[in-house]
Amino acid sequence: MTDGIESLLPPAVAIILALITRRVLVPLSIGILVGAATLASQESSGPLSVLTGTASRFIQTIDQSVRDWDHLHVLAFTLLLGAMVGVLESSGSMARMISGWTRRVSTRRGGQSLIGFTGLLIFFDDYANTLLVGGTMRTTADRYGISRAKLAYLVDSTAAPVAGLTLVSTWVATELSYLQEGLADAGIEATNMTFSVFLQSLPYRFYPLLALWFVFVIATSGRDFGPMWAEENAAAQKPRSHHKQSPAGSWADIFAAVMPVGICLIVISGVLVTTGLQEPAESEMSRWQYFGHVIGSGNSYLALVAGGGAGLIAAGTLAIALSGVSWELVIMGSAKGMLQMLPAMAVLWLAWALSSLTGEDQLNTGGYLASILNERLPVEWLPTCVFLLAAFIAFATGTSWGTMAILTPLAVALSINLQQSLLASETLLAASDMGLSGGSPSGTAASLAMSPICLATFSSVLAGAIFGDHCSPLSDTTVLSSRACDCNHVLHVRTQMPYALVVGVTCILFGTLPASWGVSPWISLLISAAVLWVIVRMLGKHPQSAST
Template sequence: MHLSRYLAVVLLALLGLGLTSPAIAGQENPEAEITAPSLILTGVAFDVTVDAPGDSAGLQVRLGEETFSLEQAEEEPQWRGEGLKVPSSGAVEISVINGQGAVLAETTSRALPGWISILPPLLAIAIALAFKRVVPALFFGVFVGAVLAVEVSLGGVAQGLLDTMQVYVLQALADEGHSSIILFSLMIGGMVGIISKNGGTLGIVDRITSYASDSRRGQVVTGLLGLGIFFDDYANTLVVGNTMRPVTDKLRISREKLAYIVDSTAAPVACLAFVTTWIGYEVGIVGTAVANIEGLTMSAYSIFLNSILYSFYPLLALYFVFVVANSKRDFGPMARAERRARQTGQVLASGANVDEAAGEGEELKPKDGTPRFAYNAIIPVIVLVVSVLGGLYYTGLQAVSNPETATLSQIIGEADSYKALMWGSLLGVLVAAALSVGQRILTLEETVEAWYSGLKSMLFAMIILVLAWALSEITAVLHTAEYLTSVLGDWLPAGAVPAVVFLLAAATAFATGSSWGTMGILMPLVVPLTWAVLAANGMNDPAHYHILYSSVSCVLAGSVWGDHCSPISDTTILSSMASGCDHIDHVRTQLPYAMSVGLVALLVGTLPAGFGLPWWVGLVLGMAILSGLLRVFGEEVDIADPDIEPARVASS
């Protein structure tokens, strides 16, 4: 009994001390909480925030032997320490001390050499170049970054491998905006599948090809058809190449020229049009890149729309297709191919190796006897476009503070593009399905199968996109953009950034053969880097946003340029197959045209626009120079009688 009383007294005493000690401690050392990055880079500035009572004067941050002052933020009781740096790597003790030197709070961070932060994207690019495969390259980049984010050790390698999927890829999929982009892209791919299977796409083809009566008109019609099927580059390539091949053979247009027109309209128009299978991917990677940029409030869709004006290569590539088609002139190997076709009717080079069946796209080819009604493709596309535009306007109107005085650009800038794109893609699919089933062109089962076939064509791109999102998160954790800014910001002129981006994107796409893979690798780096360079030069204001728009466009444009020049490009290979052209002959004849347009776009458009030249001036100058080049170096190709049968239209 005496023992129990003794224990009760001791317990009460301890409780009393516990109740009174915080008050005493609070009087001597005010409570504080410090927030600092878990991983920092040597020589690269970082910030810390401290939550402490508002009357805590003289607070400082101690890093090793150095101390830095804190400034009270507007959001009391928060204090900030900005521009802090550590000189060496390893564990870093970060402490908050008061005026008397007492430690109020402390935490530990890990410092890495700055160059390590660029390893994940560099390794991704290097592996893509070496093995010509984007998915393993992106995955390895994410894996290396995950290891660096934990620690470089045997346990860190194991944990990094698990985090690659469980943390970074999962986060990429779990994000609501990312999921919206994936659903939109899959749905629009499904719509393309339905309107291909129900004969609607071929109906558009029939309308356009009725105009072709000679070689010049045949080339122009082929180019117009390439513009008309703007919603997907793969569908564009397969439909235009396979459909126009018999027409161009009859008109004595070389297979090399057909493949060039097909290839040079497919990707450029798909990356420029604002409702395509590309748009979800493009907006998705731009949105991820701008998500963590302070001070930039524009939506990803608004940035994309503004960047179109600075997409000099795709715009000039489309222009040059029609100039060449309408001029009766060609130069380089293309001139020899066209002269051979006109004068001998031999549309293929001697010894050409072709596999025409490989480009037929049998899975989405309409059944024999399927009616070719153009409106079965036109109506769903119109519904898609109108729905997206209406959704942008509606969501933007709901978001602006004063709808009555808001301008159209302000409304679109505030719009929820994810909602608009999902609404439009859903309505487009439903209308395409209703037209197919309602006219009994396809059964419900066939419609679903066609939708699924179109959807499957997008799966590989979605895998690339998810891994690109994961790599973007890794570069944010490792502060890659901040390191690049610290290295490049002092000497790289802000106006030169778009040109450098254009060349880098072109080189990567040329070596990897993938526009989408190049965009996925580079966009997460380019956007934060461009913004940081602008900020370092005091140019991060709307007057200089054209540099940001141009940099975004240069990732896309450079990717397409490199894709056009690359013999391993998926669209280049598909263009050769769909056109029934020897692949090497296609690359050899297209390369001089793509290089000419690319250099003009870089030197006359991208570079001057970065330093303030209005975009339209660069575009007009580029058009004039390309027209002049064709006039000076182009050789006139005679137009043969279309009634003369080609001497040879196939060779294998």
């Protein structure tokens, strides 16, 4: 194990190359190679032995990262959920259900609210959300004088945030995996803690939560500001187009679209509870504490795989029975959905390998960072710094997944190590003042993992990544939103960025910073929500000559 400045090389190389190339796979691979070379140079002498040691460790690290049983569960769930999404798209039941909802809307505000609400319902995948909502709501936008720029904003600003917040999505297994890697890097091997930390971190995800809130403040108020107001004003003054209304989705369509997701949720919950009940609990627990213990102790990876499999079977069966889809189309849809997940799985694989090299038992990057930042960076500033760094990387590379892959394990381990160093210093200082020889710090790694600092830091990676994505013209979801909504891509970025910046700055000032100093995240969310409402009331204007 090394514990010097060379431990920073692998993640630093990966981040710098990702910023330069705007890609993720090659930078991660080179970062792993640098880590393998660093370790080999410490274990061997002579150029040839270092070269062979580097090659051997590189191959071994890549191989071991995919042999881990939990990692295989994550890959399986990712494939299964991707296949389920592919079946739902190919059967057309989800699209017909969404199209039918537009018949119930009669105003511009109602149209915007419907678009935002539909984005919340398609919570299981950001790509599916973008393509389904954007593709089916174009006629609704035209009918009620909603600009394509506003449509793209409503679609883009609900897709990733809702997928990053829900317990059943193509994001959750990835987040859990990166979180577990970070906890392991900090010396916490208990995998049953991962889901508990994940659940506790949800209210600290200020940007995605407030981005969703801001969507509905904008939609229900009918107000806009900045470049978006100009686009809405122009759209409101154009003659309304009257497309032929889509037929209302039948009950069979609704059932075929909703039931697979519902079954997936039910099976995941059932397996979590069943496996969690097998773990002994402390005798003195409230009902809520016991419920949290059961869910947190459950086998989340097994639950995700079981739920994904059940959802896929239900989607295929209902598509054939209710939507009249052939077996061939179901198989083609599931295969297409799986293929769409392969790039994300490749990123996962390499991120696991890089994380294992920077872990406590090898390069110990988190421990070294904690040691040099202990006196230079107040621990309360860590979540905000991580948020800004994640936003910068996501903005420059255009990938929130790549940002999470690079930063999450490192940030989680750093937050725990930094707090441990601080506690150790305080314990030593107190012992010195009392004339004692010192003692052990009062906080264990497991308890520090549930601290506001760690929860806010973990959440800040995802929040910052989504924020950077919303501002980046390189983001895949931003490009997809423009394409699905038939909106000029540069126009979409130019009109969405001011809204994203307002939410991002509000998150830092009234969310991340106060929460780091111990303010309840719920209080921070309420204050931030009120601030955003006031901003819209003060800066926003109604489009001229528009029927709201």
